[in-house]
Amino acid sequence: MKDLRAEFPILATLSRGKPLVYLDSAATAQKPQVVIDAISDFYSHGNANIHRGVYQLSERATLAWDAAREQVARFIGAPDVNEVVFVRGTTEAMNLVAHSFLPRAARPASRAPVVLVTEMEHHANIVPWQLAGATTIAIPVTDAGELDLDAAERMLAEGPSLLAVVHVSNTLGTINPIAQLCRMAHAHGVPVVVDGAQAAPHIPVNIAELGCDFYAFSSHKTFGPTGIGALWAKREHLEAMTPYQGGGDMIDLVTFERTTFAEVPRRFEAGTPHIAGAVGFGVALKWIMALDRPAVEAHEMQLMRTASEQLSAVPGLRLVGTAAQKAAVVAFTLDGAHPHDVASMLDGEGVCVRAGHHCTQPLHKRLGLSASVRASFAPFNNHGDVEALVKGMHKVRKVFA
Amino acid sequence: MSATDDMYQSVIIDHDRSPRNFRHIDAPSHHAEGHNPLCGDNVQVELLVDVDGKIRDIAFQGSGCAISRASASMMTATLKGKTTAEAQELFDGFHALLTGKQVDTLPLGKLVVFKGVGEFPMRVKCATLAWHAMREALGR
Numbered sequence: 001m002k003d004l005r006a007e008f009p010i011l012a013t014l015s016r017g018k019p020l021v022y023l024d025s026a027a028t029a030q031k032p033q034v035v036i037d038a039i040s041d042f043y044s045h046g047n048a049n050i051h052r053g054v055y056q057l058s059e060r061a062t063l064a065w066d067a068a069r070e071q072v073a074r075f076i077g078a079p080d081v082n083e084v085v086f087v088r089g090t091t092e093a094m095n096l097v098a099h100s101f102l103p104r105a106a107r108p109a110s111r112a113p114v115v116l117v118t119e120m121e122h123h124a125n126i127v128p129w130q131l132a133g134a135t136t137i138a139i140p141v142t143d144a145g146e147l148d149l150d151a152a153e154r155m156l157a158e159g160p161s162l163l164a165v166v167h168v169s170n171t172l173g174t175i176n177p178i179a180q181l182c183r184m185a186h187a188h189g190v191p192v193v194v195d196g197a198q199a200a201p202h203i204p205v206n207i208a209e210l211g212c213d214f215y216a217f218s219s220h221k222t223f224g225p226t227g228i229g230a231l232w233a234k235r236e237h238l239e240a241m242t243p244y245q246g247g248g249d250m251i252d253l254v255t256f257e258r259t260t261f262a263e264v265p266r267r268f269e270a271g272t273p274h275i276a277g278a279v280g281f282g283v284a285l286k287w288i289m290a291l292d293r294p295a296v297e298a299h300e301m302q303l304m305r306t307a308s309e310q311l312s313a314v315p316g317l318r319l320v321g322t323a324a325q326k327a328a329v330v331a332f333t334l335d336g337a338h339p340h341d342v343a344s345m346l347d348g349e350g351v352c353v354r355a356g357h358h359c360t361q362p363l364h365k366r367l368g369l370s371a372s373v374r375a376s377f378a379p380f381n382n383h384g385d386v387e388a389l390v391k392g393m394h395k396v397r398k399v400f401a
Numbered sequence: 402m403s404a405t406d407d408m409y410q411s412v413i414i415d416h417d418r419s420p421r422n423f424r425h426i427d428a429p430s431h432h433a434e435g436h437n438p439l440c441g442d443n444v445q446v447e448l449l450v451d452v453d454g455k456i457r458d459i460a461f462q463g464s465g466c467a468i469s470r471a472s473a474s475m476m477t478a479t480l481k482g483k484t485t486a487e488a489q490e491l492f493d494g495f496h497a498l499l500t501g502k503q504v505d506t507l508p509l510g511k512l513v514v515f516k517g518v519g520e521f522p523m524r525v526k527c528a529t530l531a532w533h534a535m536r537e538a539l540g541r
Contacts, residue, residue: 338466340440348405370441
């Protein structure tokens with residue numbers, strides 16, 4: 001596979017005086033030069049508000065915004081570009097669905113909605129439902145970190161309002177069988193919302209093959225800027241949903257008596273959006289699509305397997321999440337050492353990993369852990385990065401064992 | 402020596418492994434809890450203070466990272482026998498040490514080993530967690 005390191009200028013910087021070993025792409029991905037340039041170029045040569053001015057610059061900004069939406073649609077195989085709503089990120093997408101779709105999905109409408117989630121959900125796929133007045137119940141996770149599909153079937157049969165499930169777990173790396181879950185849910189008339197934040201950077205996503213009702217992901221995890229993301233939804237759902245944010249750009253006619261809304265998806269995009277962000281997002285997705293994706297996937301898998309193998313050889317180290325289908329994420333604990341101390345010591349070696357609960361407190365509780373350490377891989381990582389991680393862990397063990 | 406080696410000095414590791422006064426006090430006159438949502442650290446500090454304001458006993462319980470445990474342990478070892486007014490002065494000195502302010506290190510004694518934590522702003526809260534709980538307990 002082509003070495004992509006040179007495309008990421010940040011990899012040339014030092015961290016605590018050591019070469020940067022970035023193993024926290026699951027928190028946020030680094031940005032390739034093309035993305036950085038696209039954002040800079042937009043502000044240097046293309047900046048204007050969209051859908052407002054009649055002058056050429058505004059027209060160009062509007063076209064760039066529309067082109068970004070088309071790029072998102074291509075990235076997930078959506079046939080209708082108007083099924084793509086720009087949001088701030090996966091979190092905002094979940095909040096949008098919770099406020100605008102959930103009240104319509106509740107059955108029976110008189111009772112508080114029930115959202116079926118899983119024990120491995122990120123807080124962003126738990127809290128929005130609770131804030132919208134729903135009760136969340138969770139499909140159990142096995143010790144290896146896989147969903148208990150028999151339990152899922154039983155729980156779906158009870159008729160929840162919605163199934164909200166993560167495609168790839170940010171903590172365990174587990175790739176969930178979304179297509180199968182969608183078939184199971186739909187057999188019981190349950191719509192499915194998929195949190196694709198961790199899947200989008202690692203595995204090709206095709207919403208038609210998945211068969212879901214909603215799919216959300218964030219730009220910043222797919223090598224684009226922060227503050228922008230996308231919610232894809234079936235058009236019939238979007239047409240039926242009431243906007244939950246009002247303002248400019250989302251309206252058709254406004255009077256003091258009554259307001260009518262713009263067509264979908266614009267009615268869900270109130271206010272001046274993150275235009276430069278969308279431009280960068282589009283370029284980032286184009287960059288991913290231009291990669292030799294099977295080769296990248298194989299490369300990431302190899303790094304993950306090597307890391308898992310070599311880390312397992314560190315005495316007292318235990319891997320967290322050993323699902324058969326996994327993306328390039330390795331979480332672990334070390335006996336006698338708190339994850340934050342592990343991460344701080346690795347930081348001293350220039351190695352950036354995540355420590356804590358990774359916004360999955362219920363999952364950690366289920367696994368009997370208060371926290372864990374997580375290394376996550378991107379296409380630019382190499383075996384040197386794995387070596388630095390493993391060497392760092394041997395040093396940590398010497399201090400704490 | 403790297404900056405983290407400086408943070409994890411052997412005395413800190415020692416207090417993490419064998420924390421002093423890691424127990425309950427039967428009838429504490431003061432107590433408070435501290436919680437750090439970033440790491441999930443939590444600490445309960447209990448004190449037995451005389452009528453003349455002397456700390457006759459101080460102990461802690463809880464779970465957390467090495468920095469927070471060692472800091473809680475060394476705090477209890479330092480404060481036993483001190484007055485509550487002295488405890489407040491040590492709190493101020495310790496806080497100043499960790500936030501990079503000019504401070505007279507002499508009264509802090511062994512606590513100066515935590516100076517290295519000041520290089521890691523994300524970890525300062527771990528080191529001051531028990532101290533904040535102690536101060537809160539005395540404020541009650």
